Each structure stands twice: as C-alpha cells, then as structure tokens.
Amino acid sequence: MTRPARVPAGRLSSALWRRPWARATILLTPPLAWFVLLYLAALVVLLITAFWQINPFTTNIERVWSLDNFSTIFTSAAYRGIIVRTVGMAAAVTVTDAVVAFPFAYFMARIAAPRTRTALFVAILLPLWASYLAKVYSWLLIFTHGGLLDWTLGRLGAGQVHLIYTNWAVFTVFCYLWLPFMIIPVYAALERIPASQIEASQDLGARTWRTTRLVLLPLALPGIVAGSIFTFSLTLGDYITPLLVGGTSATFIGNIIYSNIGIANNVPFAAAMACVPIVIMAVYLLSARALGAFEAI
Amino acid sequence: MSLLAGQRPLIEKYWDLASQEIFDFKNGNAIVGAGWPYQVSTLKADHFTIGAAIPSEGATGWADTWMLAAKAPHPNCAYMWMQYISTPKVQAEQAVNYGETPDNKLACGYMNQIQAGSCEEYHANAPLSYFNSISLWKTPIATCDNGQSDCVPYAQWVSAWNTQVK
Numbered sequence: 001m002t003r004p005a006r007v008p009a010g011r012l013s014s015a016l017w018r019r020p021w022a023r024a025t026i027l028l029t030p031p032l033a034w035f036v037l038l039y040l041a042a043l044v045v046l047l048i049t050a051f052w053q054i055n056p057f058t059t060n061i062e063r064v065w066s067l068d069n070f071s072t073i074f075t076s077a078a079y080r081g082i083i084v085r086t087v088g089m090a091a092a093v094t095v096t097d098a099v100v101a102f103p104f105a106y107f108m109a110r111i112a113a114p115r116t117r118t119a120l121f122v123a124i125l126l127p128l129w130a131s132y133l134a135k136v137y138s139w140l141l142i143f144t145h146g147g148l149l150d151w152t153l154g155r156l157g158a159g160q161v162h163l164i165y166t167n168w169a170v171f172t173v174f175c176y177l178w179l180p181f182m183i184i185p186v187y188a189a190l191e192r193i194p195a196s197q198i199e200a201s202q203d204l205g206a207r208t209w210r211t212t213r214l215v216l217l218p219l220a221l222p223g224i225v226a227g228s229i230f231t232f233s234l235t236l237g238d239y240i241t242p243l244l245v246g247g248t249s250a251t252f253i254g255n256i257i258y259s260n261i262g263i264a265n266n267v268p269f270a271a272a273m274a275c276v277p278i279v280i281m282a283v284y285l286l287s288a289r290a291l292g293a294f295e296a297i
Numbered sequence: 298m299s300l301l302a303g304q305r306p307l308i309e310k311y312w313d314l315a316s317q318e319i320f321d322f323k324n325g326n327a328i329v330g331a332g333w334p335y336q337v338s339t340l341k342a343d344h345f346t347i348g349a350a351i352p353s354e355g356a357t358g359w360a361d362t363w364m365l366a367a368k369a370p371h372p373n374c375a376y377m378w379m380q381y382i383s384t385p386k387v388q389a390e391q392a393v394n395y396g397e398t399p400d401n402k403l404a405c406g407y408m409n410q411i412q413a414g415s416c417e418e419y420h421a422n423a424p425l426s427y428f429n430s431i432s433l434w435k436t437p438i439a440t441c442d443n444g445q446s447d448c449v450p451y452a453q454w455v456s457a458w459n460t461q462v463k
Contacts, residue, residue, distance in 0.1 A: 056439045056450035078460030145325040164326060165310045244317075248308050251463045264455035 043278075050271035059265040069272035079256070083276055086252040089167070090235035093174040094228045097182040100175070101227065102220070105187040124180045132177070136244050139173045140164070143245065165247030173241050178234050182227035189223025190216070222292045229288055236277045253277055301462045311463070315339075322347065334419060335396035351430055359434035361397070392419050 016023045050069055053062045073079045108120050127135065142148040143164035150160050163169045193216065201211040239254030253276055260270035288294070309327060312318045318336050321327035323345060337349045363382065365375045381387060388399035389407030398420045399408070405416040416422055441448040449457075 054452060056452065059452065072456075076460055082459075140320070144320075147324070243313055247310055248305050248463060251459060256459055259455055259459060260452075264452040266452040266455070269452070269456075 046271045046274060049268050050275055052268045054266050054268060061268060069269045070275075072269070073272060073276065079273075082251055082256060083253060085167075086236060086254075086277075087280060089171060089174065089252065090232045092171060093178065093235045094182075094231045096171075096175050097179050097231045098186075098224050098228060100179060101182040101186050102224070105183050105190050105223075106216075108183075109187050109190040124183055128180055132240070135177065136173060136241055139169070139176070140245055143169050164245065165250075167246065167250055169245040169247075170242050170250055173245050174235050174238070177241070178231040181230035181234065182224075185226040185230075186220060186223045189220045189226075193219045222294075225288045225291045226294070229285065232284060233277075233281050236280065298457055298461050301458075305462065333396065334398075338396050338418065355430050355432055357434065358431040360400075392421065398423075 016026075049061070051065050051067070053064055053066060053068065054060065055062050073083075104120075108117050112120060140147075144150075145164065147164075149163065153159060153161060163172070197215055197219070198211060201215045206214065237254050239252060239258045242250035242252050242255055243258075253273060257270045257273050260266045260273065310317070310321060312321070312330070315333060315336055318327065318330055318332050319339055322330070322336075322340055323343070332349075334349065337347055340347045363379050365372060365379075369375055382391070383401055385399075385401050385403035386407050388401040388404040389411060391397065392399040392404060393408055393411045393415050396419065402421065405421045408416040408419065408421055420427060437449055437451050437454055439448055439450045440446045
C-alpha cells in the first residue's frame, strides 16, 4: 500500500481541507439563508397573520390576537364540509393515479424494450412542459357541450354525458394533471426490485397475483407513497382547476383562500384556512415517513 | 342569501371571468345568464345571436374610478392624466375598446366615428331614467346609511357567498 500522492493545492483549498467546519459553513450558508428567509419566514408570517383580524371598514390588518378565524373554520359546517370535500378529492385522485400508474410503471420498468421505455418517458414528461392553463383549457374543450367527449360518444351511439362544471370533471383533470408525479417514483421503486426476488417467488410456486401482492407491492410501496405525496398535496392546494372546469359545488380549500385574499381582502382568514392543508400534509408526511417513502424519492 | 341559495340548483356555473361566459354561450353550456355589455357585444361581433335586457326588478352596475394615492410623488402629473382620460375622444376610445359606458356624454360622436352605432349600444346617450334603473355598486360596510351599525361588511358577504350559497 502506498500513500495517496499529495496533490499540490492552493492555499485556500488546503486551509479548507484542514478545517471541515469552515468548508461546511461556506457550502451551506447560501442555501440555508435562502431556505430560512423565503420558506420558513414566509410560513411564520403566515402563521402569525392567521391570529389577527381585519378592520371591517378599511380591511387593514389589526394586530389583535384571537382564535376567531380558527373557530369560524371549525364551527361552521360549511367550512368543515369544504375541508372534507377537498381531502376526499385529494384521496380519490391519489388512489386513482396509483391504480393507473402501477401497471404503467411496471410495464416501463420490466417489460418494455429500451426504445419503448424512452418513448413512454417522453410521453409522460412532455405534458409537464406544457402550460398548466393550456392543459386545463383543453379539457374544457373536451368536456364542453358538443365537445370531443360528446362527439366521440355520439359516434359510438352512447348518447351524451354531462361532465362539464361537475366535480367529476375536476376529478378527471386532477388525475390527468398529477399522473406523471405518481408514475415516476413508482417506476423508480419497481426498477430497483431485483429480478431474482420475483424469480424466487415463482420458483416457490407463487402465481402472478400472489407474487404481485406479496413481493412487488410491498417493495414498491415506498414509491407509491412518495408519488402520493405529490398527487395528494397538489390536489389539496389547487384552486384553478375547480375554478375553470368545476361547477356550483366546486368550492375547495384553495378557492376559499383565493376568494378571501383576492376578493374580500381578508388575509388573516385566508392564512388561517391555509393552515388546514399544512396540518393535513404534516400528518400525511409523518405517516409517509413511517412507511419508508423518503427512501424512494 | 336564501334566494341565491335556492337558485343554485338551476345554475350551471358561477362564472369568474367574462371569457368563461362567452365560451359557455358559444358552446351551448349556457342559455341565459347575468353579464356585462362586454360579453353581449363580443358575442354579437362573432355573429352569435344574443340579446340583452334589464329585468323589471332592475340591474346592478358599477363605475370604474381613477384613484390618486395620498402620497403620490407627482400628484400634478396624475391630475393631468385624469384630465386627459376624461376628454371625449379618449373616453370614446376606452368605451369602444372595453365595452363600457363613457362618463363623458360628449364622447358619443367620437364613439360613432370609431364604430357606427356604438354610442347607442353602450348607452352613452341614454336618458337619466335608464341610469336610475341601475343599482350602482357600493362597497358594503358595517355602518349603514341610516346611522345604525347592524349592516354587513364586505368580507362577511364574501364568506356568506362561500358558505351559504355555494
């Protein structure tokens, strides 16, 4: 064994090599400052504002501490209904995307030839480059009276279906928008499973369904949970899709926040409402960590 | 509020953008709706058959206003701008471009020059009785005009709309 040759280095780099703490400080200070200032400070301001009120005449913020905003949210059946509706929508979108993404990701990771795999990757990633609004508006053209959906169903002789301005339309668009965010982590998780484990399961006599249920699914679960973090949180905070394709009952948490900031100028109430998805996501992330999701991101 | 909530089952969409209502009329998602003269004139310009009427109950309306901040660095400049924007010709251009009724009655002639018949279409020469049939927007505040303070401020109207109507 020979010692590694000392590379002649500048005075600065050798000084840093002798002081690892200085190296770490220089490396971490800019991103940490960015994170603290832009992320944490904004969150703290949000949390504090949620305990203030507005002056009903001028709508100026009055810095008087109270729990009124929170008690309005939790004592009003309408707001509780909106929270339940939002969480239900986010859960339904997550489950649907997981069910669609799993076979898709499995095909990509284990069956498709490299060229097909590349083509599928492009097909999944390409919509992410398109504008969010362009995608939602194109769904509006699909759902509209006499639109692509009606036209296709008419050709098939299946009559008409009224989807535009319903929560089914909101659900469909959400499932479409966030599907790539589910496929990619599930693909990553499935790709990592060694083929030998699947073969071992088959050698021991397990058929396809049993192998899927007892070997593939548990090993892919961290990937599914990682994907669900995206689909769940993105649905929880979105207000533009309900605004554009939703109907008279498409009021979600995001819409309440939007109308309180954009119309009523009631920032404290909007801040209190914004705490609801933060708490929901905190609980969600803690349970996701317990399921090992962060090893798959 | 209960009247609005009762109407909800009859309603397809509470539109947020004027373009949404135009889209819905064109595609047959809507057959009747509350709107601005802007939507009517845009649809008519696209050869869509549509008419507008003020119901016997009257209609609501609003007036856009120019505001001058108390701490504006160049208030004289702002006054000169307001003077300019109030002249008949500029008013006419704005009215035709945006589909609003101009404040300045003298804009009528210029409007017809830009677009024949637009003065009449945007009610620039309408009699006082027409404007009296419109209830103009006034931001609701807690203190009522009658000296009582049991009225409903604006933020509360918004929350009632979100929780009781929608």
